[in-house]
Amino acid sequence: MKSEQDRKLTTILCADVVGYSRLMSEDEEKTLDRLKLTREIFKRYINEYSGRIVNMTGDGLVADFSSAVKAMQCAIEIQNKLNKDNTNLPKTDQMPYRIGLNLGDVIIEGDDIFGEGVNVAARLEAMAPVGGICISGPLFDQVKNKFPMTFDFLGNKTVKNIADPVAVYSLSLNESADNQASISTEAQPENVSPATDHDEDTRLRKMVKKQAAFYRLALIYGSITVFLFVINAATSSGYWWFFWAAGPMALVLAIRAISVFGKGPVGEDWEERKFSELKEKNRKGLS
Incomplete structure (x- = not known):
């Protein structure tokens, strides 16, 4: 019609x-x-x-x-x-x-x-x-x-x-x-935006590198802890002094794990959300 x-x-x-x-x-x-x-x-x-x-x-x-x-x-x-x-x-x-x-x-x-x-x-x-x-x-x-x-x-x-x-x-x-x-x-x-796709690849590579570094650190700390445990058990099983070394290493690993995998106040997710929030506030202030 x-x-x-x-x-x-x-x-x-x-x-x-x-x-x-x-x-x-x-x-x-x-x-x-x-x-x-x-x-x-x-x-x-x-x-x-x-x-x-x-x-x-x-x-x-x-x-x-x-x-x-x-x-x-x-x-x-x-x-x-x-x-x-x-x-x-x-x-x-x-x-x-x-x-x-x-x-x-x-x-x-x-x-x-x-x-x-x-x-x-x-x-x-x-x-x-x-x-x-x-x-x-x-x-x-x-x-x-x-x-x-x-x-x-x-x-x-x-x-x-x-x-x-x-x-x-x-x-x-x-x-x-x-x-x-x-x-x-x-x-x-x-x-698909070329710039966005490139940025995403860069972000993912950075994330993988952080995770690989965490796993390497965990392996090193774990090996040290096992080594100290064996020595402690063999020399003075009545006093478990290896905890004094293992405790701080465990704390460091926990903090690193939150940083790499977490979504809390020190995690990467929080940084991204905060950046988006500030960018949106700035955009509204200009309009």
Whole structure:
């Protein structure tokens, strides 16, 4: 059955200010003035790259482009300009953005656009690094050979209210060119990030080495304990002095076992959980 709704395939850009609520709570007038200046930057570049601003609500902005390459060029130019301007401002006055881009089919309703394509772009914006860009897999396929910089593949992410996982690529533009991460644009196995896979291998190798070192230490301590027990039994069975040596070795082994295998306060699992917790708090503080 033919749908009465107009649709089109387009590249959607979603942008949002990082830490807008905090900025407004500190100085409403200065924040509003800064917001107006950044919006003018968006308008200028979007117009230059033949895009169209769909709406601007609060500190957010949605635009669409008929060309995927022009949309990508526009997003990079905007972030480079905003990041450069922010470096000349005190930290408290800076207004960084996150940008998400998606190539998708949308419903046209007047001057507005709706649908999953817009929702995905909004989710990608929330994942983007501060001062950087996140794009979807379909858009990456269109632009991957058109730009000198390369993107970090973050994996196939499950995002809210979207049925299928979305392939996500990230570009951080808030660092010097020497520090920008890069990856190969060759096809990647489904649901596997090369960086994540390498990190996992490194982590597992480290874990195996720790466990092997523990077993070697346990073998050495065990052999020493048996040797001391034999001497003790043969020379003075009435006084078991070998416990004075075996006790500290047993304590050392117990502490090492907790460190290698445990999930308590000194275990590796605790370190990973604490790192994730602090990272999440930092992310919330910036948003």
